[in-house]
Amino acid sequence: MNGNNAENCRTACFHPELVEQVREAMPGEPLQGDLAQLFKVLGDHTRIRILNALYHSELCVCDLTSILGMNQSAVSHQLRVLRDAKIVRSRKLGKNVLYSLDDSHIFDLIRVGFEHVQEGK
Amino acid sequence: MNGNNAENCRTACFHPELVEQVREAMPGEPLQGDLAQLFKVLGDHTRIRILNALYHSELCVCDLTSILGMNQSAVSHQLRVLRDAKIVRSRKLGKNVLYSLDDSHIFDLIRVGFEHVQEGK
DNA sequence: TTATCATATGAGCAGATATTCATATGAACC
DNA sequence: GGTTCATATGAATATCTGCTCATATGATAA
Numbered sequence: 001m002n003g004n005n006a007e008n009c010r011t012a013c014f015h016p017e018l019v020e021q022v023r024e025a026m027p028g029e030p031l032q033g034d035l036a037q038l039f040k041v042l043g044d045h046t047r048i049r050i051l052n053a054l055y056h057s058e059l060c061v062c063d064l065t066s067i068l069g070m071n072q073s074a075v076s077h078q079l080r081v082l083r084d085a086k087i088v089r090s091r092k093l094g095k096n097v098l099y100s101l102d103d104s105h106i107f108d109l110i111r112v113g114f115e116h117v118q119e120g121k
Numbered sequence: 122m123n124g125n126n127a128e129n130c131r132t133a134c135f136h137p138e139l140v141e142q143v144r145e146a147m148p149g150e151p152l153q154g155d156l157a158q159l160f161k162v163l164g165d166h167t168r169i170r171i172l173n174a175l176y177h178s179e180l181c182v183c184d185l186t187s188i189l190g191m192n193q194s195a196v197s198h199q200l201r202v203l204r205d206a207k208i209v210r211s212r213k214l215g216k217n218v219l220y221s222l223d224d225s226h227i228f229d230l231i232r233v234g235f236e237h238v239q240e241g242k
Numbered sequence: 243t244t245a246t247c248a249t250a251t252g253a254g255c256a257g258a259t260a261t262t263c264a265t266a267t268g269a270a271c272c
Numbered sequence: 273g274g275t276t277c278a279t280a281t282g283a284a285t286a287t288c289t290g291c292t293c294a295t296a297t298g299a300t301a302a
Contacts, residue, residue, distance in 0.1 A: 040164030105237035
């Protein structure tokens with residue numbers, strides 16, 4: 001679309017063929033937006049703690065509140081964000097709502113992420 | 122540390138043993154902070170586009186600027202964030218600086234993330 | 243050295259977001 | 273029905289963050 005604008009350098013650095021090749025290999029905008037949104041939701045301290053708890057067991061809001069040591073409203077707000085992003089599932093059980101990780105991809109992302117930060121020492 | 126505070130429910134919902142078990146299984150605070158930080162840096166539209174470009178080839182700042190259609194300052198700022206987070210590496214080559222993904226974990230995270238958002242249709 | 247090119251950085255602003263407080267919903271039990 | 277308990281939600285605020293503009297750095301070439 002917008003090829004080489006005035007910002008581009010004009011000598012050895014600029015590789016039009018490579019640029020075009022990479023452009024075509026890249027996923028479409030909507031998919032990239034979805035991916036960024038997924039990681040953005042994962043990228044919060046409170047939500048990561050929630051996910052690490054759910055990594056080990058399905059839990060109700062009350063137990064999560066206790067584990068995190070936060071007030072219930074804050075936890076529920078973050079659970080809503082995680083649910084909207086299809087990162088956790090919920091099911092009702094009497095008065096309670098039980099939360100769990102949505103699917104194996106979420107387990108994988110958390111595991112691989114930890115491997116990376118642990119290697120960085 | 123802060124066990125069952127006044128916020129917790131007092132009936133069928135609260136499971137002290139499970140809560141304690143999950144607490145012990147969870148990673149330490151610094152590690153969880155590192156993980157949240159990793160995902161936070163991944164969770165930005167511009168940075169995801171940069172990473173998707175680098176997924177296919179090592180690239181200089183100028184080529185990235187052209188691929189993204191953004192001004193060079195914005196791209197450099199985001200590259201600094203990615204470098205600080207150990208998500209990309211850089212090496213000098215004459216006047217240029219070539220960027221690439223840091224290691225296989227980053228490739229894995231992008232791939233698994235895409236699998237997840239694509240399944241969600 | 244001086245000029246030029248590629249990249250990096252600092253300050254400032256505009257938009258996004260996590261928490262708190264107060265309140266609403268909705269199911270279970272009396 | 274009405275009450276209690278577990279969870280959800282709306283509004284407000286304080287903090288954070290990405291972009292732009294201007295400028296700095298650092299390497300190459302003349």
